[in-house]
Amino acid sequence: MTHDAHQKVKASHLKRNAYLYVRQSTLRQVFENTESTQRQYALRQHAAALGWPQDRIIVIDTDLGQSGASAADREGFQRLVTEVSLGRAGIVLGLEVSRLARNSMDWHRLLEICALTDTLILDEDGVYDSAHFNDRLLLGLKGTMSEAELHVLRARLQGGIRNKARRGELFVRPPMGFVYSAEGKLVKDPDQQVQRSVQLLFETFRRTGSAMATVKLFAEQGLQFPRRVHTGPNKGEVVWAGLEHSRALRILHNPRYAGAFVYGRTHTRKTVEGDCVIERVPREEWEVLIREAHAGYIDWDEYEQNQRRLRDNCQAYGADRRKSPPREGPALLQGLLICGRCGKRMTVRYHSRQGRLFPDYVCQREGIEHGEPICQSIPGAEIDEKVGAILVEAMTPVTLEVALAVQQELQSRLEEADRLRQQQVERARYEAELARRRYLRVDPDNRLVADSLEADWNDKLRLLAQAQEACERQRAQDRKLVDDQQRAAILSLASNFPQLWRDPSTPDRERKRMVRLLLEDVTLLREAHLTLHLRFKGGAHRTMQLPLPRCSWEQRQTSPEVVAAIDRLLDHFTYPEIAAMLNDQGLRSGEGKKFTSRIVARIQRSYQLTPRYDRLRKAGMLTVEEMAEVLEIHPQRVKVWNRHRLIRGHAYNGKNDCLYEHPGQNPPRKAQGVKLSKRAAASAVVPQCAEEVQCEA
Numbered sequence: 231m232t233h234d235a236h237q238k239v240k241a242s243h244l245k246r247n248a249y250l251y252v253r254q255s256t257l258r259q260v261f262e263n264t265e266s267t268q269r270q271y272a273l274r275q276h277a278a279a280l281g282w283p284q285d286r287i288i289v290i291d292t293d294l295g296q297s298g299a300s301a302a303d304r305e306g307f308q309r310l311v312t313e314v315s316l317g318r319a320g321i322v323l324g325l326e327v328s329r330l331a332r333n334s335m336d337w338h339r340l341l342e343i344c345a346l347t348d349t350l351i352l353d354e355d356g357v358y359d360s361a362h363f364n365d366r367l368l369l370g371l372k373g374t375m376s377e378a379e380l381h382v383l384r385a386r387l388q389g390g391i392r393n394k395a396r397r398g399e400l401f402v403r404p405p406m407g408f409v410y411s412a413e414g415k416l417v418k419d420p421d422q423q424v425q426r427s428v429q430l431l432f433e434t435f436r437r438t439g440s441a442m443a444t445v446k447l448f449a450e451q452g453l454q455f456p457r458r459v460h461t462g463p464n465k466g467e468v469v470w471a472g473l474e475h476s477r478a479l480r481i482l483h484n485p486r487y488a489g490a491f492v493y494g495r496t497h498t499r500k501t502v503e504g505d506c507v508i509e510r511v512p513r514e515e516w517e518v519l520i521r522e523a524h525a526g527y528i529d530w531d532e533y534e535q536n537q538r539r540l541r542d543n544c545q546a547y548g549a550d551r552r553k554s555p556p557r558e559g560p561a562l563l564q565g566l567l568i569c570g571r572c573g574k575r576m577t578v579r580y581h582s583r584q585g586r587l588f589p590d591y592v593c594q595r596e597g598i599e600h601g602e603p604i605c606q607s608i609p610g611a612e613i614d615e616k617v618g619a620i621l622v623e624a625m626t627p628v629t630l631e632v633a634l635a636v637q638q639e640l641q642s643r644l645e646e647a648d649r650l651r652q653q654q655v656e657r658a659r660y661e662a663e664l665a666r667r668r669y670l671r672v673d674p675d676n677r678l679v680a681d682s683l684e685a686d687w688n689d690k691l692r693l694l695a696q697a698q699e700a701c702e703r704q705r706a707q708d709r710k711l712v713d714d715q716q717r718a719a720i721l722s723l724a725s726n727f728p729q730l731w732r733d734p735s736t737p738d739r740e741r742k743r744m745v746r747l748l749l750e751d752v753t754l755l756r757e758a759h760l761t762l763h764l765r766f767k768g769g770a771h772r773t774m775q776l777p778l779p780r781c782s783w784e785q786r787q788t789s790p791e792v793v794a795a796i797d798r799l800l801d802h803f804t805y806p807e808i809a810a811m812l813n814d815q816g817l818r819s820g821e822g823k824k825f826t827s828r829i830v831a832r833i834q835r836s837y838q839l840t841p842r843y844d845r846l847r848k849a850g851m852l853t854v855e856e857m858a859e860v861l862e863i864h865p866q867r868v869k870v871w872n873r874h875r876l877i878r879g880h881a882y883n884g885k886n887d888c889l890y891e892h893p894g895q896n897p898p899r900k901a902q903g904v905k906l907s908k909r910a911a912a913s914a915v916v917p918q919c920a921e922e923v924q925c926e927a
């Protein structure tokens with residue numbers, strides 16, 4: 231320690247603590263570069279020599295294993311700065327100033343605080359007082375140099391990486407389904423099961439057009455997807471597990487599956503808090519893109535097409551709400567509709583009636599955004615029906631192609647899945663065989679090893695049985711799905727698109743997919759009537775107008791004709807009779823039900839039609855009591871006489887309660903001893919309302 235150093239250290243410094251800051255960039259350095267760490271701790275002796283007692287030398291080493299590039303996540307450095315700024319530090323010790331900060335900003339801030347609080351700085355070269363101009367200049371220079379050093383190191387490393395990447399020779403961790411060959415070339419994984427799984431993923435996406443649907447299909451079929459373990463003791467091994475949506479997306483987005491080498495797809499940035507953010511770089515800004523660099527699972531055109539589809543799908547949820555992939559609901563035009571008023575995509579809302587789902591097409595986005603009433607809402611059932619009819623009528627030439635493609639896809643999908651499951655069984659069998667051989671090879675006296683190997687063998691056998699069972703079960707299900715008879719049915723359907731279209735067993739999703747093969751979009755405008763504008767693929771247009779769909783209470787309303795008919799019929803018939811007559815004519819209530827006397831009664835009440843009783847009374851008919859008086863008999867006899875048709879009664883309800891026509895000038899009289907049946911035949915009752923009644927409804 232020079233004389234100069236001792237001059238700088240004053241009693242005021244010695245009264246305060248000495249802080250020794252120890253740091254290594256990475257954990258690896260902490261373990262391997264122990265020399266440097268020891269040198270850092272040895273600085274304690276320097277402090278002691280300058281006069282600090284051992285117990286006042288405080289070591290801050292919480293930052294071991296932290297990089298010096300930023301102060302953000304270096305807890306120890308922050309503590310050091312705090313102690314200095316509070317004036318508790320007399321001197322700060324560090325092996326090289328670079329140990330304190332690799333970032334000029336952090337470093338200069340520390341220098342400034344040191345100067346303000348009269349704190350000394352010590353490294354292996356000497357003691358500095360940052361209040362002195364020359365010392366500060368030197369320290370500043372040292373800080374800048376150390377930052378520059380870091381930069382040069384990094385630039386040299388990155389330059390090497392970039393150069394290699396530009397030639398397409400940079401070793402990048404191969405995505406699942408690829409491995410590096412002995413010559414260092416990227417080739418498809420020789421494991422057939424892995425290869426087929428990746429292929430199936432791409433094929434399924436090609437068919438369904440949605441990553442989610444692909445994942446669902448894998449789950450339904452009980453198919454597993456390979457994943458390589460990157461860390462831990464099992465590093466490099468392939469693990470089989472269910473396919474996740476994020477994984478499927480990553481694979482679909484990865485251009486390496488199209489045989490391209492890329493570099494610079496993402497950009498890593500540090501935030502103020504010290505977190506790393508990985509950002510995706512748009513394709514035009516990728517640093518390196520070499521097409522056909524190696525064998526791929528799809529070609530570049532398909533890759534681009536997939537990106538477009540994925541983008542379209544995600545835009546269904548994004549700000550723009552573009553076309554969305556077909557989903558399961560029955561709304562035929564889901565995702566194809568554009569609002570004719572504001573030009574936004576319309577969404578589907580379902581309501582259920584009598585267990586069936588009915589779509590409503592709604593333009594509500596702006597309304598939700600700004601808290602206004604929604605733009606327009608239109609019941610969709612009739613529109614769907616109309617569009618379906620137009621397609622059926624327009625579809626004749628393309629018919630065969632579409633239907634056959636559907637059939638072929640069904641077929642190939644099942645075969646493909648079955649083959650994959652077979653491979654799973656094969657793999658399990660192979661592993662069981664391996665375990666058996668291992669077990670047989672071990673010395674039986676070595677119980678410890680033999681026991682664990684036996685357990686392993688048993689495990690493998692169980693897995694094999696499970697795989698076999700799953701395979702058989704699924705195959706049986708598939709067979710149930712499409713047996714020969716059904717296949718024949720589908721084949722016959724294949725020649726008949728309209729039939730395929732109307733077949734209730736055709737899933738809505740497939741129907742929608744067919745619509746998408748034909749239609750680009752549909753614009754809806756609700757004014758005095760409904761304007762429907764269809765845009766076909768290939769540019770053809772068709773505009774049509776429909777009457778405004780009735781709202782739901784209108785749809786359930788009894789038709790005016792039926793009400794008029796009931797009004798007419800009430801003159802001559804009771805409720806049950808009217809109900810039977812209406813049913814005979816094939817008429818139905820507003821809710822589509824068969825008429826009953828109760829429904830007829832309700833209609834009479836709610837439309838305020840004159841009740842039958844009043845009508846009959848108005849026509850001059852008499853009650854039982856009045857009739858009994860006229861005939862001079864007991865009221866009970868009136869009913870008996872009516873039964874025997876001596877008088878004429880008209881039922882006014884379902885219980886056969888009657889009102890009676892006036893018997894006229896010459897009413898039947900009691901005749902002792904003559905049988906009623908005989909009298910009925912003899913007596914000529916002249917009915918007052920003798921017109922023959924007819925139902926005209």
Ligand SMILES: [Zn+2]
Pocket residue numbers: 569570571572573574593605606
């Ligand atoms: Zn709108």
